[in-house]
Amino acid sequence: xxxxxxxxxxxxxxxxxxxxxxxxxxxxxxxxxxxxxxxxxxxxxxxxxxxxxxxxxxxxxxxxxxxxxxxxxxxxxxxxxxxxxxxxxxxxxxxxxxxxxxxxxxxxxxxxxxxxxxxxxxxxxxxxxxxxxxxxxxxxxxxxxxxxxxxxxxxxxxxxxxxxxxxxxxxxxxxxxxxxxxxxxxxxxxxxxxxxxxxxxxxxxxxxxxxxxxxxxxxxxxxxxxxxxxxxxxxxxxxxxxxxxxxxxxxxxxxxxxxxxxxxxxxxxxxxxxxxxxxxxxxxxxxxxxxxxxxxxxxxxxxxxxxxxxxxxxxxxxxxxxxxxxxxxxxxxxxxx
Amino acid sequence: xxxxxxxxxxxxxxxxxxxxxxxxxxxxxxxxxxxxxxxxxxxxxxxxxxxxxxxxxxxxxxxxxxxxxxxxxxxxxxxxxxxxxxxxxxxxxxxxxxxxxxxxxxxxxxxxxxxxxxxxxxxxxxxxxxxxxxxxxxxxxxxxxxxxxxxxxxxxxxxxxxxxx
Numbered sequence: 200x201x202x203x204x205x206x207x208x209x210x211x212x213x214x215x216x217x218x219x220x221x222x223x224x225x226x227x228x229x230x231x232x233x234x235x236x237x238x239x240x241x242x243x244x245x246x247x248x249x250x251x252x253x254x255x256x257x258x259x260x261x262x263x264x265x266x267x268x269x270x271x272x273x274x275x276x277x278x279x280x281x282x283x284x285x286x287x288x289x290x291x292x293x294x295x296x297x298x299x300x301x302x303x304x305x306x307x308x309x310x311x312x313x314x315x316x317x318x319x320x321x322x323x324x325x326x327x328x329x330x331x332x333x334x335x336x337x338x339x340x341x342x343x344x345x346x347x348x349x350x351x352x353x354x355x356x357x358x359x360x361x362x363x364x365x366x367x368x369x370x371x372x373x374x375x376x377x378x379x380x381x382x383x384x385x386x387x388x389x390x391x392x393x394x395x396x397x398x399x400x401x402x403x404x405x406x407x408x409x410x411x412x413x414x415x416x417x418x419x420x421x422x423x424x425x426x427x428x429x430x431x432x433x434x435x436x437x438x439x440x441x442x443x444x445x446x447x448x449x450x451x452x453x454x455x456x457x458x459x460x461x462x463x464x465x466x467x468x469x470x471x472x473x474x475x476x477x478x479x480x481x482x483x484x485x486x487x488x489x490x491x492x493x494x495x496x497x498x499x500x501x502x503x504x505x506x507x508x509x510x511x512x513x514x515x516x517x518x519x520x521x522x523x524x525x526x527x528x529x530x531x532x533x534x535x536x
Numbered sequence: 537x538x539x540x541x542x543x544x545x546x547x548x549x550x551x552x553x554x555x556x557x558x559x560x561x562x563x564x565x566x567x568x569x570x571x572x573x574x575x576x577x578x579x580x581x582x583x584x585x586x587x588x589x590x591x592x593x594x595x596x597x598x599x600x601x602x603x604x605x606x607x608x609x610x611x612x613x614x615x616x617x618x619x620x621x622x623x624x625x626x627x628x629x630x631x632x633x634x635x636x637x638x639x640x641x642x643x644x645x646x647x648x649x650x651x652x653x654x655x656x657x658x659x660x661x662x663x664x665x666x667x668x669x670x671x672x673x674x675x676x677x678x679x680x681x682x683x684x685x686x687x688x689x690x691x692x693x694x695x696x697x698x699x700x701x
Contacts, residue, residue, distance in 0.1 A: 212625075215589030219596040219618040226603075227611030227657060234603070234610025241604040249559045250605070256563040314568035316676065318651045318668050319608035319658050365608070366659060454569075 235352045235359070243354040250313070250357055254327045257311045261457065305423075305467040307341075307460045308332045310358075312453075321454040322365040324348070326461065329356045333463045337421050341460045345427035345450025345474065346370065346415060350461060358461075362453035363396060363428070371418040372398060372428050379405040380416060383428050383447065386435070396429050396447040403441050407431050413447055414471065423462070425471030427451075546694040547585070550687065554578040570675040572683040573647060575601065579617060580643045580684070581695060583624035595621025609658035616653035620646045636688045644681035648673050 226234065242250055310328035314320055328334050330353045340347040340360045348362035361368055364385050372383045381400040398413055411431045417424030429447030436444050558574040565571050579598045583591030599617030603610050624646055651673040655665055688695060 212587050212589030212592075216592040216618070216622050219592045219622075220615070223596065223599065223611055223615035223618050225611075226614055227609070229611070231610065238604040238610060241600070246601065246604055249555075249601070252556065253559040253563055256560045260564045313563070313605075315602070315606040316562065316568050316571060316573045317602060317606040317608070317613070318569075318655050318660070318673065319612070320568060320606055322608040322658075323606060325605055 238359070239352050239354050242357060247356070250325070253313050254311065254357075257313060257327070257457075261311070305462055305470075306333075306464045307462050308334055310334075310340075310459055310461055312456050312459060313357075322362055323351065324360045324362055324453060324456070324459075326350075326358045326360055326459065327356070328461060329354050329358050331355045334358050334461050335463065339422050339426070339462045339466075341426065341462065342451035342456050344452075345429070346422065347451050347453050347456060347459055349421060360459075360461075363449060364453060370422050370428060371416045372413045373416045374407055374431075375412040375414055379407050381445075383413065386446065395432075396449050397435055398429075398431070398445040398447055399442075401443045401445060403437065403443055405443075407443075407445055409433065414474075417469070420466065423466050423470045425469045425474065427474050543694060546691070547582070550691055550694060551578045551582060554687075569672045570679055572680040573676065574683070576617075576620075576647050576650065577643055577680060577684045577687065579621055580624050580646050581639070581687070583621045584628050584639065584642060585695065586625060588622050588625040591621035591625030592618050593621070595619070595624075609654075612654045612657040615657060616650045619653060620650050623649075636685065636692070639688055640681040640685040643684040644677035647677045647680050651676075 226237075308328045310326040310332075313325040313327060315325065324340075324347075326334075326340070334350060334353050336350055336353055338350040340350060340362075346363060348360045348365070348368065351359045351361045353359075363370070363383070366385055368385060370383045371380070373380045379398075379401045381398045383396050383398050386395040386397050398407075401407065409431055413428045413431065415422040415424060415426040415428055427450040429449045431445050432448045433446045434443060435446045438444070554574040554577055562568070562571050562574060575598050579591075579594055582594050586594070595617035596614060598621070599614035602613035602617065606613070624642060627642060648669070652669060655668055660668065
């Protein structure tokens with residue numbers, strides 16, 4: 200038979216458990232804005248040292264890799280600088296093409312993604328940039344491949360972004376050809392593969408071929424126009440002959456994103472130029488190669504002209520068995536080898 | 537200072553180290569979805585050495601930390617960790633909880649159960665739920681249980697206490 204103290208002990212445990220359980224359930228069903236407010240407050244105060252610690256750890260993990268990249272780029276640049284200046288210019292141009300940050304005409308803040316070991320990591324991301332860096336709610340979050348999501352809440356040194364895989368995420372979008380407009384949302388089809396999107400509300404008469412790129416339309420004022428959202432991979436369903444829903448393969452993967460860019464300040468009208476298509480990249484590359492060829496031919500012509508001039512000077516110099524100049528001016532020496 | 541008090545301090549020290557590891561070591565060791573969850577190890581080890589009430593309270597605190605950093609559905613982590621903490625404390629009375637391997641197995645089961653509750657309460661369904669519960673959660677449970685085993689073997693004497701005694 201349990202003693203009085205044991206019964207008290209059990210009663211105290213039960214009360215504590217019910218209290219914690221009740222608080223959890225109340226929090227679970229309270230408005231989302233309350234949850235974000237509580238999370239922001241805690242992250243800014245009690246958990247600030249832990250977030251700071253994780254930020255330092257992420258920096259430490261990536262800094263070694265970045266250092267190696269910088270060393271490799273420096274060695275490559277030094278090598279190229281020694282031999283072929285035109286190739287150096289070509290490398291610089293390609294590097295600029297690959298860097299989204301160079302292409303963005305608007306101001307942005309880079310941020311590191313602090314992934315959590317949670318099953319729902321990927322729906323919301325904790326970012327290492329906050330209001331001190333100019334980040335505000337509803338700022339778009341981008342990866343070099345395309346749209347990641349939108350900033351939900353901000354503290355001075357961190358922010359939380361809702362990614363496209365969040366059930367409440369929506370973005371107005373259009374096809375790159377401009378023939379269809381709709382709303383992109385996470386896939387609600389239970390048979391769909393993980394991480395797929397749906398383009399909803401496309402009129403039945405507007406057929407979209409597979410492989411078509413879908414971009415943000417800029418409607419709504421949150422996301423600028425021209426950010427790649429995904430590529431059409433198939434049809435999900437047709438609503439009684441008046442609407443088609445298409446499945447999209449997302450352009451950017453929030454689960455594997457390590458660094459992102461947060462657009463801050465005023466929204467640019469169109470970001471399509473920052474995300475050139477493959478064909479545009481190809482034409483830019485061909486244009487760049489043509490420039491290199493032109494530069495090489497000019498350099499070759501210059502070398503030939505210099506060699507001819509040296510031959511001419513050699514023939515006219517008495518030291519080399521040539522005829523002296525009649526002007527009496529000193530003969531300029533070519534210091535180049 | 538009594539031996540019991542020293543053991544409590546030692547246990548708290550290990551839990552503090554686990555908290556630091558969660559935020560300083562885990563980001564450096566690769567994929568976040570399968571790397572060990574040090575906070576859950578700390579919760580399980582604490583709960584299995586204390587009463588159900590303290591276990592639930594510790595679970596609530598851990599859940600608050602998790603939800604604050606991943607507020608996909610605020611409250612899901614609170615509920616899941618409260619349940620895990622409470623049942624971990626009760627499980628000691630049912631199983632041979634002093635065995636190191638049993639402790640590690642409890643950690644693995646606790647992590648999988650935590651993921652199940654979090655996924656269910658946050659509205660995950662279909663193939664994603666199946667993938668999470670059959671692939672990522674078991675993998676993370678394995679790595680977490682492995683690290684818990686390492687901690688238990690290393691600090692065997694420090695963990696041979698009953699906090700509710």
